[in-house]
Amino acid sequence: MDRFIRIFNIVLGCIIISFGLNYFVLPNQLVIIGSDGLACLFSYIFTSNVYINMFILNVIILLFSLIFIDKQTIKLYIVPAVLIPIISYLTSFISKSYPIQLPEMMVSILVASFLIGIGYSFIFKAGYKASVIFIVEDIFSSLTNIHSKSYSFVIDIFNVILTVIFISLNVGLYSLIMIIIIRYLIIKAEFGINDYKMFYVITDKEKEVRDYIVNDLHYKLTTLDVTGGYSKKSSKILLSVISSNDYYRLKEGIKLIDNHAFIAIVDTYDCINRKIVDNYEKD
Incomplete structure (x- = not known):
């Protein structure tokens, strides 16, 4: 079918x-x-x-x-x-x-x-x-x-x-x-028709990816602590909401920094109170 x-x-x-x-x-x-x-x-x-x-x-x-x-x-x-x-x-x-x-x-x-x-x-x-x-x-x-x-x-x-x-x-x-x-x-x-994309990134080069998102692309991000469901291994997820216009710049830039990085991209219909991300980042 x-x-x-x-x-x-x-x-x-x-x-x-x-x-x-x-x-x-x-x-x-x-x-x-x-x-x-x-x-x-x-x-x-x-x-x-x-x-x-x-x-x-x-x-x-x-x-x-x-x-x-x-x-x-x-x-x-x-x-x-x-x-x-x-x-x-x-x-x-x-x-x-x-x-x-x-x-x-x-x-x-x-x-x-x-x-x-x-x-x-x-x-x-x-x-x-x-x-x-x-x-x-x-x-x-x-x-x-x-x-x-x-x-x-x-x-x-x-x-x-x-x-x-x-x-x-x-x-x-x-x-x-x-x-x-x-x-x-x-x-x-x-x-997609949405103005924003939400990126979830797991990488071994967290500092480099973070610097690229914040300093080069000028987007805010937050870090989430996660544990693998099978391996029970602790890790961090970088979360950032970006404009759809910068979709390729972020995706390809991360791949250049860490070709083995895990990247999940989700359509976002709206973005409200983006300053909240700053607060999470400072915590």
Whole structure:
């Protein structure tokens, strides 16, 4: 049953993305995120088949990534990379047979962004990764041990600049707005809609981790004394509530300090009376 739900989610996600692409992105010569956006741009400039462009670029990026990252990570990208261009091609006849004309370009951008963002959220629910371009982040992370969303965003900015040069300034700005909205929806789908994350950390390098959280990230924390249920070994848990924007900085920073640290991350819907944490820390 779980397998069926995963397949259903990823197929549904690809179908929703294809509707956003075929109905609103391609007719308006807009550019979306990553390699798919670059494929769209190539189709506008060279009048080539956008779906073939998407498929070829995705395959090239996947093959190139084999040099730097493990196959297990790449597997998470393969299914969406193959299905999105294929399903978009197979459903393209629907938009040709039943076109939709919206009164304003801004409305088209919002609808397209919403559809593509929701489509990617279904792909995340299925346990896969969204756009192949995010594999660039995994490549740079493996080379630098620093995880940052800016790596793939640079490529999106590059796509927008090319759109301004080869299409028009207005289309480039519209595409930038759409990319920002889609990325926002993808991040919310991947990390949840909550503004805060609660971290529980058990580490052998307590002082270093504490200094990193307090001095580098400027968050407060408290220490909890715990006893192992099986080993009966006494230990300490570092507890900190952080902004979702610093999720990667904290997680990857702790892993750099202590690669064997235990880290549990919980969504937090609200954070009230954060000064209480200071009081616990001083006790």
